[in-house]
Amino acid sequence: MSRNILPASLAADHLKIVSTAVPSPTVARWQPAKVKKLAGSACEYCRKRRRKCNGEQPCPLCVDNMQECIYDAIKSETPVQAVKRKHAQMQQDHDELRSLFKVIATANVQKSLEIHNRIRAGQSPEIILQQLKHGDILIQTKINSPKHVRHVLLSSLMQTNASFDDMVEFIGLSVAKTPGVPAPTAALLRQLRGRQTDLRGLRKLLGHSQPPPPQRRIAISDLLSDQGSQPFATAYPISTKPEPDDHIETSREPIYKVPAKPWTRLTDDDDLVSHLISLYLEWVNPFFRVLEEDLFIKAMQSGDLNSEYCSPFLVNAMLGYACLYSEREGAFYQPDDYITRGQHFHDEAFRLWHLEEGTASLRNLQGLAVMYPGCIMRGKDKLGVALCAVLTQLNLSVPYTPQRSPSGVEPNSDEIRAFQRARKSVAWSAFACDMATANTLLQPAWHTVCKEDLPTLDELPTESTHVWTGYPHRNKDDRLDKSVMWIAHCQLIQMTWKAQRLLYASDRNDLQFLSRVEALTEEMSHWKNDLPKELHFRKDLPAPVYDLYSCYTCVIIALYSLFQPLGSAQSPQSEQNSPFEQNPECQHPTPPHHISEATQTSAQTLSAQTMRQRAIATAQDMAAIIGNFRHQYGLKITLPYFVNANGVVCFTLLQDLDNPASAAAFKEAFRCLLGAGMQLLWARGMARMLHLTAQNTGIKLPKAIEACLDAVADTAWTKADTEMLSSCWPNLVIVKDAKIGESVTMEDLIKKWEKFAVDVEEAKGEGMQAKEEEVAIEAMRPKWYIPR
Structure with missing residues (x-):
């Protein structure tokens, strides 16, 4: 059989002509064949079924069959290297299992049972052995003491x-x-x-x-001061419905179903990981909005390690944070120790961050933004401040448009909009972290320019409105438009930036200073009054919205009194009316524009006194909101700004406890601070510093608080807490009078005062011993002995 072969010149001309036309089967024979890129090795699923695998992670066949895509070899290694690596890993796993088996075989029953419980909780042999090595497992020998x-x-x-x-x-x-x-x-x-x-x-x-x-539900109005029976009134009445016989509510199924692998090596329990991720997305992310839920969940469910919206670093950071709100076995690092919950995931996140070597990417920004409040809640806000500095700098390097994929494919319009949405969210989250750091350090924020690109509803997905369920403790169906709340939060952060510049980067002796403070407080008051109806305060408000009011209160109190020269101004004792009623004396004072130097001092004193009264009224207002949160949700889950507001309210009212209304409000805020301190070292440190501040400044706390602190002394604070605390949160009572170079941070003051208390006790002991010896010697002397 013969075929016609075109001359070389004609064949070349023919190919040029048909190159712009639709190729025919005949012409296709003359076109060069594309060389397929062979995969170095197939995944386990394709290899078992003898199917072709393209070497991607995950491969198409695993995606279609919803299988975990696992490769024996890494892309950069040869098959021989893969065998050696796998053999070394198997040898390491074998050694760890033998070591763990030997520990179980030689341990007592209680110790073996505790190890068994940790295995069932999903902890790997490597983690259990590491905890045993460092003595971190407090085995069940003392569990029933x-x-x-x-x-x-x-x-x-x-x-x-x-x-x-x-x-x-x-x-x-x-x-x-x-x-x-x-x-x-x-x-x-x-x-x-x-x-x-x-x-x-x-x-x-x-x-x-x-x-x-009781005839009615015991509420905030029952918190009476020690000096009288006048109740602390609240404008937000608490429900008077009778309680059921058993008010214990069981947890429910996680809202989101996500896999543990390949995102964390510490557990294989998909249900635990789904529970923790649901906790974070339900309680923390609606306010901080570090990530877009839909993009993150889709990426995590896909198992794609190359996704822009999910990474092992980000997932472990979220798991470590969410463990602070969980009481499942897998969340505990040490048995029944709430303070160290999630420490294993927290440490794993830091290990993964070091492996990133400072790479600027969207998911690394998200991971750092999650780690920042997590460090603060653990009482490690010095570390959190360092992370915030890295987050702020890294935020300048991540582009606002997605890059080409490794295969060179340009992103389409939907992918671009999704990336820009996620990028804008984490950028505002980084801005919010910077504002929180400035509040802690009492200095201007690193952002020298305020962010102006406020998000709008048009650029956010319409399906962002969800029902807030209160998972896992409650079964609520409250409507919460997370996009609306996020926009309100961003507006509040803008005003917070203005407050930072006003408090820490302006001359307070300027005659226009007070008028600028008045203008900003007026702007913030308008913001609060103009909030959407669903964000107005009510008794059944969704929990994440409490952080919005807490953030607002902290900024307002700072503007009113915390960092202003108060002199000897005190709140009048007659101020016992409801903090929600407008006090005529608390109206905005007229700023002194044209006054002589002789009257300038008296005008400043009058303004300071007026602002102090307004700060106290604001603190009393927030104490009522705090009480509503405690009544509605308990204190198993306490949000970051809510904890901070508890501390600010307590320190604001500490010097006004002679006022029965302030004393009652202080009791409510301090009670919630103690509750949060049972699980968060940061809140525990605040309560401890408040108690020591009262002792060292001569302030008399209400008798009920002193009695409670005596009863819970060994639970509310231990020596180990002092060693673990690494906090730069300031003491807001003495910071105004501190000398230059004097430290007023939580960590330094607690250690200083506790050492001073120990020295005093030792001195008293030595004095008593010397006195007893002198009395004994005196008793042994003859009656006629006359000392020289």
């Missing part, structure tokens, strides 16, 4: 939604050695994990008799 049971009981009690007085009464009944009251066991108290309860449910669990039902 009276001291441990008391600690667990007090921790559970502090996290309920009980008021301060109810809590003190219950401590006297359950913690004190009362005859006839059965002592609970640690196993019984562990049933409280993962549940939200009040005193009624706690009494029922412990088998205590219920007190006679």
Whole structure:
């Protein structure tokens, strides 16, 4: 069979002509064949089924069949190197399993049971052995000791939604050695994990008799000062519906279903990872909006390690943060130790961040923005400040448009809009972190220019409006437009930046200073009044919105009094009306424009006194909001700005406790600070610093608070907490009077005052011993002895 072959010149001309036309089967024979890029090795799923694999991660076949795409070899290694690496990994796993088996075989029953519980919780042998090596596992030898049971009981009690007085009464009944009251066991108290309860449910669990039902729900108005019976009024009434017999609410299924692999090596438990990710996205992300939920969940479910919207660093950072809100076994780093929850994921996130070597990418920005508040909540805000500096600098290097894919494919319009949406979210989150750092360090923010690109509803997805469910403790169906709240948050952060520049980068002796403060507070007041209706405060407000009011309160109080020269101005004792009623004396004063130098001092004193009154009224207002949060949600989950607002309110009211309204508000804020301190070292440090400040400045705390602190002394603060704390949060009472170079940070003051207390006790002990020796010697001397 013969075929016609065109001459070389004609064949070339023919190919030129048909190159612009639709190719025919004949012409296709003359076109050079494309050389297919062979994959170095196939994944396990394709290899078992003898299917072609393109070497991508994940490959198309695994995606279509929803399988985990696993390769024996890495792209950059040869098959021989892959075999050697796999053999070394198998040898390491074998050694770890043998070591763990040897520990279990030689350990006592309680120790073996604790290791077994950690294995069931999803911890790897490597992590368990590491904890054993460093002595971090507090095995069950002390789990049933009276001291441990008391600690667990007090921790559970502090996290309920009980008021301060109810809590003190219950401590006297359950913690004190009362005859006839059965002592609970640690196993019984562990049933409280993962549940939200009040005193009624706690009494029922412990088998205590219920007190006679009150005529109405005990609320903030029952928090009375020690000097009178006038209640602390609140403009937000608390529900008076009768409580059910058992107010314990069980957890539900996670909102989002995501895989553990390939995102973390610390656990294979998909349900635990789904639970923690749902916790973060439900409670933290609506306010901070570090990431876009839809993009992140889709990327995490795909298992694509090359995705722009998910990475092992980001996932482990989220898991470590969410563990602070979880009571599942896998969240605990040490048994029943709430302070160290999530430390394993937290450390893993830092390990992965070091491997990134400062790479500027969207997902690294998101991971740092998650790590920043996580460090602060753990009482490591010095480390958080360092991360914020890296986040601020790295934010300047990440582009606002997506780059080409490794295969050179240009992104389409939808992909560009999605990337820009996620990029804008994390940019504003970085801006918010910078503002929070400036509040902590009492200095201007690193952002010398305010962000002006406010987000709009047009550029956000319409499906961003969701129902807030309160997972996992409540079954709510509150409507919360997260986009609307985020826009309001960004507007508030802009005003926060203005406050930072006004407080820390302007001359306070300028006659126009007070008028600028008045103008900014007026602007913030308009912002609050103009909030969308769904963000107006009500008793059943979704929990993330509390952070919005907390942030607003912290900035307003700072403008009013915290960093202003107050002199000897004090709040008048007659100011006992509701903090929500407009006080005529708290109207905006007229700024002094044309006044002589002789009257300038008196005008500043009058302005300082007026602003102090307004700061106290604002703190009382926030204490009522804090009480509503405590009543509605308990204190198992406390949000970052909410904890900060608790501390600011307490320090603001600390010097006004002679006022019954301020004393009652202080009790509510301090009660919530104690509850948050059962699980967060940052809040625990605030409560400790408040107590030491009162002791060292001669301020008398209400009797109920002193009684409660005595009862929970070994639970609310320990020596180990002092060693763990690394905080630069300032003492807002003494910061105005501090000398140049004098440290007023939480960490330094607590260590200084505790050392001083120890020295005083030792001196007293030596003095008493010397006095006793002198008395003994005197008794041995003859009656006729006359000293020289």
